[in-house]
Amino acid sequence: MSSEPPAPRRVVAAIPHGPDIVELCLERSHLAFEVGDCIALYSSDGTQSRPYSLASGTDADDLRVLVRRMNGGRVSPFLCSLKPGDWVRTSPPFGWFRPGANAEQRPFVFMATGTGVAPFVAYLRSPAAARPAAFWYGCRKAADLFDRDWLEKRGAKLAVSREVVSGCHHGRITDRLNDLPVGDFDYYLCGLDNMLDDVTEFLLKNKTPWKHIHRECFFNAPLPSRHL
Numbered sequence: 001m002s003s004e005p006p007a008p009r010r011v012v013a014a015i016p017h018g019p020d021i022v023e024l025c026l027e028r029s030h031l032a033f034e035v036g037d038c039i040a041l042y043s044s045d046g047t048q049s050r051p052y053s054l055a056s057g058t059d060a061d062d063l064r065v066l067v068r069r070m071n072g073g074r075v076s077p078f079l080c081s082l083k084p085g086d087w088v089r090t091s092p093p094f095g096w097f098r099p100g101a102n103a104e105q106r107p108f109v110f111m112a113t114g115t116g117v118a119p120f121v122a123y124l125r126s127p128a129a130a131r132p133a134a135f136w137y138g139c140r141k142a143a144d145l146f147d148r149d150w151l152e153k154r155g156a157k158l159a160v161s162r163e164v165v166s167g168c169h170h171g172r173i174t175d176r177l178n179d180l181p182v183g184d185f186d187y188y189l190c191g192l193d194n195m196l197d198d199v200t201e202f203l204l205k206n207k208t209p210w211k212h213i214h215r216e217c218f219f220n221a222p223l224p225s226r227h228l
């Protein structure tokens with residue numbers, strides 16, 4: 001098997017969403033993918049890659065990812081510096097996180113922190129998307145919220161932990177777990193590990209079967225202050 005990184009893909013647009021989040025749009029070239037899939041994106045020298053969840057609809061002309069710039073990181077600062085016409089190496093799509101897809105078609109709940117909203121954006125941008133029974137989305141700062149109006153129109157309830165923002169809960173999305181619909185739902189959790197763990201603990205205490213809890217961890221909170 002070749003150890004060469006895959007061939008590059010052209011950047012068609014780079015849309016800033018606040019100072020540290022970029023929506024990178026890449027040439028699709030008919031690549032098939034499923035909602036919830038990731039692609040690995042490579043550093044400029046092709047030696048490092050990181051997974052990023054696709055945020056585009058399955059019928060879209062381009063491939064989109066939401067990238068948070070991690071200062072000092074090997075890959076995300078490079079991705080956030082890309083401009084239309086630049087090139088970036090990408091892997092084929094892969095993944096097992098499947099928001100909104102369960103064989104029994106149970107109603108479902110989405111919970112995201114930060115760029116963990118990406119797979120839910122992919123779901124809502126795709127054909128035949130249904131409305132989640134609840135959709136909670138939390139960020140540290142208002143500037144990090146992805147397309148607030150568009151998400152609120154699709155039922156998202158927003159939380160911002162480090163700023164007071166009109167219309168948003170001031171705190172973490174896990175502050176209000178007692179208001180979460182509990183019952184015969186599937187739960188899709190994506191983003192920071194401490195949110196995933198807190199929600200999982202709450203759901204298990206409320207007798208939600210493990211098989212109805214679906215988790216995709218993007219980031220680990222630094223110890224000891226494991227707070228969003």
Ligand SMILES: Cc1cc2nc3c(=O)[nH]c(=O)nc-3n(C[C@H](O)[C@H](O)[C@H](O)COP(=O)(O)OP(=O)(O)OC[C@H]3O[C@@H](n4cnc5c(N)ncnc54)[C@H](O)[C@@H]3O)c2cc1C
Nearest residue numbers: 050051052053066067068070071072073074075076115218
């Ligand atoms: C399944 C999955 C899907 C993901 N999807 C997304 C997504 O859609 N969007 C998204 O933004 N992210 C996503 N991520 C996270 C992403 O893959 C990267 O981990 C993230 O972008 C950081 O990569 P990086 O190369 O920039 O940072 P890294 O080089 O991996 O560094 C990570 C952190 O460590 C710090 N660091 C690095 N080197 C040092 C050092 N020598 N000393 C001290 N600190 C250091 C950096 O400053 C940075 O804060 C996903 C992760 C997973 C597992």
